[in-house]
Amino acid sequence: MLIHLRAQLIEVIAKSLKGFFDGLTVPSVEVDVPDDKSHGDFSTNIAMKSTKLLKRPPLETAAAFREAILQGLKDAGIHDKIEKVEVFKPGFINFYLSTSAVYEILEQTLREKDQYGKSDFGNDRKINIEFVSANPTGPLSVAHARQAAVGDALANIFNFIGFQAVKEYYVNDEGNQINILGQSVYLRALERLGQKEDFPADCYQGQYIYEMADTLLAGKKIKTVQQLKALSSEMIRQFAVDYLLSVIKEELKDFGVSFDVWSHQSKVAGEEQITETLSDLQKRGYIYEQDGALWFKTTQYGDDKDRVVRKSDGSYTYFMPDIVYHKDKFRRGFEKVFNLWGPDHHGYIPRLTAAVQALGQPKEALRVLIVQLATLFRDGQEVQMSTRRGQYITLREVIEEVGVDAARFFFLMRLVDAHLDFDLALAKKETPENPVYYIQYGHARTYSIEEKAKIAGLNPQLKNFKNLQGEEELDLLKKIGRFPTILLFCWRQADVFALVNYLQELAGMFHRFYDRKRVVDPDHPDISAERLALVEASRIVMANGLRLLGVSTPQKM
């Protein structure tokens, strides 16, 4: 409702002011939401933008504009939604919503319920969002956990505003790391059979390799070294990848994250597809040979230097299958693909962006989001981690220590590309310092109020409001009205932080309302019914928001 009204305002303003410009082009009209509510619900800077063109002081222009806009609002038939229009200091023209317009927000929310905030903004466009994509060589770490929380929430939001967002996990099931993984399992299996060999430092050191070895031996009913040696290394590799993928899937499931598509490098970027793509790129002049290797001219699209795709020994760099994989994504019809990467990969962005353009896509078709690492703290002390020695905090441990809700919420509390300090002790505290519970508590409160109302025989009203006149009530309603806009902003920013922030503010306004206005009051059933409607609308938005974040909505706390 507010999105629509804002669009109407822009239209009306542009139309009403045409006469002032006498053939000159009207500056583009911007309508913003002021920080300070005393400056109205909407505001435009059009008068100040016009000072130069019209050669008149902004306040004078604004006053004249105001008259024309008032007339324009009448002509457009939306004057009943705007209570007043005022001119302010440097030259702002501010619009104040009428209470009837505010009540429309309430009616809409109650009508649309769990669909409130949904839109067709995305126009069913297909987008892909690839995240986590950890190599299947061990359990998921906290770094993956943050990516999982962000990627899942982003996809939820994008789907809600009308995109067809596909969540995708790219499985690196080939290459050096997988060879080493297979070797690690093989050596541990030998050890279990009594033949202890040197365990190289570059092999995977974690305890889980033993468990895999045990599972392998039991599954294949292997009792002797001879039987083990009869297994092909290919078979062991396959076993290891499958085993770890099922572990990863289980961890993600417990974190509430599921993927729509699992793409395996061995399938989408095998030898055949690589050869095909490579010769295609060669034909189109993107590849040249030097020092026995094949190079991709990524500098043509702004990379610092060209990149090797096939080494002089004939094997491919990681870049090559990645190009093929992204070609595959676009072949599947995605208009835009998002990749969530760790900060250590940021140097890789220019070359992949170049490749995407060489594949004939516009630069914007690929959007890489660098998800910064979370530094874990426990009681103010940084938790030291070392991936090399297999000593890192896993997703599993975070879930067990602080729970899914707190973990997911904390990972979303900052912009994705900003460092995040994650205090484990704080996240599991059930005290006011912990922001997760603030919103959930607000949600739970709505249930307890509605329960009390039911006992008193009171029901929420659905229309014809007139008693919601308090500042707390109108502020809360207007905030509820911003929810759809916030979701669109999340798309524009490619970040969920704005939603987290919004929900905290919304919960704050709800708590304030609760503190100051008695809802359940059998002596005043009319007022109670209207306030109950506001409680329900608040609950709807808190629930819709938390659901998009992947955080649960408790009815009791």
Add this chain to the structure above:
RNA sequence: GCGCCUGUAGCUCAGUUGGAUAGAGCAACAGCCUUCUAAGCUGUGGGCCGCACGUUCGAUUCGUGCCAGGCGCGCCA
């Protein structure tokens, strides 16, 4: 050396793509429960928006140059 990111309250961070008196949470201090959940509410203090120029009606925001910190720069994945 080159490239990318960051610099805002004691701490952690926002700042709606250039707007109005720069905000929030935490921490500190002072208050509010015989009434719908005190996991809540109210109030107070706290700022050279890293520094300097420039662009303009207007800069925390854009540009340039410095200063400080982080990361990336392999025929690794």
